[in-house]
Amino acid sequence: MRNPRDVFRPRPPSRPRFSRRSKIIAGLILVLLLAAILSLRGTARMWTDYLWFDSLGHGDVWTEILVYRIILSVIFIVLFFLLLYSNLAIADRLAPQTRPPGPEEELLRHYHDAVGHRRRLVSVVLAVLFALIVGGGTGGEWQKAMLFFNSVDFGIEDPQFGYDIGFYVFRLPFIQFLISWVFRALIIVAVLTAIAHYVNGGIRVQTTGQRVTPQVKVHLSVLLALIALVRAVGYWFDRFGLNFSSRGPVDGASFTDINAQLPAINLLLLISVLSAVLLVINIWQRGWMLPVTAVGLWVIVAIVMGAIYPAIIQRFRAEPEESQKEAVYIERNIEATRHALGFDKNPGDDNTADNVTTIAFDPDTSITVEELAGNPSVRNIRLLDPDIVPNAFQVEQSERTFYTFNSEVDVDRYEIDGEITEVVIGARQLNVADVPQQSWEGRHIQYTHGYGVAVAPVNSVTTQGSPDFTVGDVPVVTSPDFELSRPQLYIGENLTGYAIVGATIPEVDYTEANETVPFVYDGEAGVDIGSFFRQTAFALRFGDINPLISGFVDSNSKIIFNRDLRLRVQNLAPFLELDADPYPVVSEGRVFYIVDAYTTSNRYPYGQTPDISDLPAGSGLRKDFNYVRNSVKVVVDAFHGTTTFYVIDPEDPIIQAWRKIFPGLFEDFDKMPLDLKNHLRYPEDLFRVQTSMWARYFIDDPETFYANSVTWAVAQDPGTRITARTFVDELTEAIAAEETATAAATRQLERRIRPFYQLLQLPGEDDLDFVIFRTFVPVSGSGDDEDERKELTAFIAAKSDVGENGDLGEYGQLVVYTVPGTSIPGPSIVDAKIQADTEIADAFTQLNQQGSTVLQGNLLMIPVGDSLLFVRPVYVQATGETELPQVKQVIAGVGNDDDFILRIRPTLDEALAALTDPGGLSVLPTQPTAPEPDAGEPAPAPTAVPSESEQGPIDDDTRRALSELISELRATQESIDQDRQALDGLIEELESLLDSPSG
Structure with a gap:
């Protein structure tokens, strides 16, 4: 019988074996291919960036920035390469002919055997590698370099050292960068040079004889002396950094900085120079005693004089008499801050803020019909809250799912029917994520742009309470006051991706009656993409081959990218x-x-x-x-x-x-x-900064400033919306959350009222100005939980209108009105009165139908004549898919803390009439009207009461009847209030029984 092992079995095919060299070559090829792809894509991005800059007429900006980046990088790469290579070459030349035997030699022998005569090549490779690392990133300092070489004087000297402010803003940052870079570069060179000497045998750590050769000692001593000198230069310029110190009660060089820190820096500067001298002298001395002594002294002085001594001066000399010691430095801070933040355009000895006008304003606690009827501010009282009405814009004006409005509409002013009118405006932008055709063709060629704007006056709503759009719809419907012949929006806010226009198929302009209306772009935007090389470049840039292979792209096509307007501006001017x-x-x-x-x-x-x-x-x-x-x-x-x-x-x-x-x-x-x-418009972000700072920097006297006793704070934010709920709902929530009213108020501590734009006739002025407005209250204290002061102490307005001939006029001027005493309530106090008012609570209960939410708009404070009027629109928003907010009531109030009148009515006109005269039906000079609702739609309470001239004169009998009716209604209201008080008393008795101990 045959042995199974003798049976022939075919051998499986063997896998091809690759040599180690073949694997290395294959790996290198893959790396080179990857690098080539990345390089091609990077090159494509650079080229297409230039094409984009050039299409906007600013190719020189791209070129200038690139040139600065390249020059800086090349200079510092070459500089470090020469510095490091020359020192490595010196280390090789100073290497001893024979290396002493010892355990270290055994470790280094393999290195010398491998390198052999290629030491120069190794030095070159090391120098190139470290030069790229250390010098390659310096191109990012192009802004500092540009400003250094193009500096401008401010014409103002700093009060401590006497240098022009331009030195600190333009020249000092680049100088400090240079010193820091040279210092770090010399340390790296010194370390690498010491390693080179060790490898070459010039330094031996474990030998019993001479550990460092004399030549190496000279070389390293010179490098260390250079480091000490560079640090001395750094100390010289560190002195100027004291002007930005935050050690004292305010920013800037303080008493301790000038009397302790500055002498310490000067002493460290001298010790640095002394250390450099000792390191040079050490060349002719045996051992390292002198440099070690110098470095030790340097460290001791840096600790004692640089840290401990200033801390002692601060604690025992400055803090016990801080208001006096720091007075001169606080005065410097006040003057500098006022100029730096735009309050004082021409700082001088008078210490006044020439861009801020302060006016005392003592408001009346009541308001008259004549004040309301004759004041143009009243006609522009804002009923449409920019934080709430975007939902209405989205529901009523987006038209299609692929259009969208921002979460906040903007406030502006336009001439409507011959009068300047405040409006809210929103752009109908393209929502790329929701276009009906999500193919490449749909997202980049067909659906390419938004369409038009929606504009609504802030003082008028429809009979349903929705915005009364003057401009809107798709296709766009405008009034005679607006011309919008090119409503297409190819640039917008947060608009991503790219669009190809001028393709062989038309774009979708909009859809109407289930039909698509085409559009062919004939504007100036975009980069020509007709050639093969450009199509390839953009395909590489966006990682998408379609621009290269699509038959819809031809020689007439252009590509629009960087469509987000903020990104567009930031790319063109990254220094803004x-x-x-x-x-x-x-x-x-x-x-x-x-x-x-x-x-x-x-x-x-x-x-x-x-x-x-x-x-x-x-x-x-x-x-x-x-x-x-x-x-x-x-x-x-x-x-x-x-x-x-x-x-x-x-x-x-x-x-x-x-x-x-x-x-x-x-x-x-x-x-x-x-x-x-x-x-x-005067910009909101700048106004926020200025108002938060002016709350303290309106004070001239340093001692008063330090005491912080009359400082203001931006008024607390009363909030923009609430949900009306029943008493049982509120009681249930309170029990579940175990929150008290105090705890609920604590959540609002850090919220400050937002500035708002408004067309106002400011007190003491004749013209209507478009301003941004904010209120102040007295500061409560320094603690985070001290926020109880809520009475009005001042309000500020920044003007936005230019002159009639197009010059700046009064644009940018700040006007502050100071309110004497503590009797005028601030926004939070008025809000609390609104929430506690029984008439308003009843109105909220009636509005809070099943499935709806009551929203309160911004609480506006409006100067009217010699009074301050508070107005807040009230919205009802049905819950569901649309969530359309509609104005249903308006709250108006006036008075002081002890006698404050609040009224809530279906229209602003009625609310103002109720404030002034219970029998008055209209106080507005011209009440905007709105179109009637569509047939079949239920019409809620009217939102505008016709003026007396429209409904005819009211005779005496009718007026008397109305007065009697109002008296009866007031008596009924008083009876309801008494019943509510009795009910409150019953609830308190029941709660006391509930809290009593169980028996």
């Missing part, structure tokens, strides 16, 4: 900070966006760093700064894509420097079209 709220403007038949841009610096001596916690998340001012100017208004054409930077503050030294660098990027303000000038 942007406001969080760009806003659309209808002008010249198109939609433009205006973006407020800021120049900032954190290098203004003695300037106070503002609290930025009040700023919205998207604000460019959420950063460390102590100088700011709204120097530029950027106008972006949503149809043509053009982006123009208009300089509104040519006196700003920072914008002067950038104009020297990029002269073709900026335009003078007088070149802005007058119609756009008429829609400028």
